[in-house]
Amino acid sequence: MSFLKISNLRKSYGSLEILKDINLEIEQGGFLVLVGPSGCGKSTLLNTIAGLEPITSGDIAIDGRSVAGLHPSKRDIAMVFQSYALYPNMTVAGNIAFGMEIRGVPKDQRDKAIREVAEMLQIGHLLDRKPGQLSGGQRQRVAMGRALVRDPKLFLFDEPLSNLDAKLRVDMRTEIKRLHQRMKTTIVYVTHDQIEAMTLATKIAVLKDGVLQQFGTPAEIYNNPANIFVADFMGSPAMNLLKAKVEGDGGGLAVSLARPEAEPLRLVVDNAPQGLGAYRGREVIFGIRPEALTDPEGADHNARTIAQGDCLIEVVEPAGADTFAVTHLGGKEIVARLRADARIAAGQKARLAFNLDKACFFDPDSQRRIA
Template sequence: MSFLKISHLRKSYGALEILKDINIEIEEGGFLVLVGPSGCGKSTLLNTIAGLEPITSGEIAIKGRSIAGLPPSQRDIAMVFQSYALYPNMTVAGNIAFGMEIRKVPKDVREKAIKEVSDILQIGHLLDRKPSQLSGGQRQRVAMGRALVRNPQVFLFDEPLSNLDAKLRVDMRTEIKRLHQRLKTTIVYVTHDQIEAMTLATKIAVLKDGVLQQFGSPAEIYNNPANMFVADFMGSPAMNLLSATVEKDAAGLSVSLARPNGALVKLPVAAGQERLESHLGRQIVFGIRPEALTDIEGADRNARTIAEGDCLIEVVEPAGADTFAVTRLGGKEVVARLRADARIHAGQTARLAFNLDKAVYFDPQSQQRIA
């Protein structure tokens, strides 16, 4: 049985519908990440789980019990906000203990809880400081500590790392993952950063314009995107989405992509993609991630279907562990991810390897996955 279940949830402000028939469920101890661009409805969805926003219709249940009509105080949920929301006149210890004081928790129990969470979050040396004396990462730890002492059924995180610099974001991401592995508490986490989503989640819900585009594990979302939006949004660099034509001959199905000079790159279709036959002779969108388009020596030796093609390299971007090369196929720029020591330079025609086991195909009209 699912631990947190959201069924046919809708949220409207007057005639404006923000969330449109959302269906999500997560197991106990899972880490659900709600991801999507600004304005997609992810924070509104989090607020409906918290009870900060009433729902228009649908159901939210924890352990089979409806919480949709309950006030926030009765949902057994703790929330960590983007802005930290710390009391500036209180010490770190006071901020962590404040909620327990309101609930009349005995002093010895409060002190024990403060000690436990400060040890977990490594902020024991900060307990007597005020928030103004803390760094951004330390303030976020205090905000997390205030949620932890409640020992709730579900933790809600609303873009908790967006105010931190790039390096600190990475460090805090690791801390949150470590915390989840240790406590095994159910977490719902909102972010617009798809790297955060991929690294933290056990399940990801991708939203756009209030509609759930896809729900699944990070591997499912990344390798088997349901539509062009998910394919483009999840991944950095993004998936290459190119105009191609489906063909068939004695060797089987293939797709052809135009080079800038008018010549074609013809690529065989991997086995199991028979649904493409319904698009013979028609334009489709061919999707391939940069890491599946690489130099010949860097190609995956375990792949079943590897094809090679000559491509004019327009730009080379060294990036430390990798080298990115930009070419042009199907009328669009294409990013290939090569080995760091790949011998390649701008203006050269290079032979690249296409791992077609990793290719996906979309209908250009509906933008939904074909195969």
């Protein structure tokens, strides 16, 4: 049975509809990440789960019990905010213990809980300090500790790492992942960072303009995006999305990609999606991720369908472990991800390998993936 279930949820402010018929569910111990661009409704959705915002219609159930209309204090949740929200006049220990003290938890139990959480989060040496004496990462650990001592049914995180620098974000992401694996807690986590979403989640919900675009595991979202928006939003660098014409190839299919000052590049598509045949003679959007477009020596030798073609390389970007190459196909700039020692130079033609097992095809009008 689902531990958190959101059914037909709508949220409006007057005539302005913010959330539009959201349906989600996550099992106990799951890690649900709500991701999307600014203004997509993800923080509003988190606030409805917390009870900070009333819902317009639909239902939210936690552990089999509807909490729609229930006061936040009755929902058995704990929330970690982007702003830390620590009391500046209290010590770290005081901040962690404050909620327990308000609830009348005996001092010996409070002290034990503080010690356990401080050890878990590696902040035992900070318990006597004030928030103003802490770094951003340390403050976020204290905010997490204050939530953990509650031992709630559900943890809610609202962009907790967005105020940290890049390296600290990576470190804290690892800490949150480790914490979840150790405690088996159920977490709902809001972020605009799709790398955070991919690395932390057991399930991802991608939102745009208050509409749920896709809900699935990180692998499902990344490898089988439901539409062009998800394909473009998830992944860094983003998926290459270019115009292609579907043609017949004997009993099979091929796609033709325009090249500047050259004949179109024709790729035979074995194991094509069943629906692609209906587009014969028509244009589609051909999607391929940079790592599926590489030098022939670096191609996945376990792939069923590898097609090759010569492309004029315009820009080469060494990036340590990888080399990125920019070329033009299908009327737009695309990125290939090559091995670090790939022999390639700007201004020259190079043979690239297309792993068509990883290719996606989208309808240019509906923008939905062709299955």
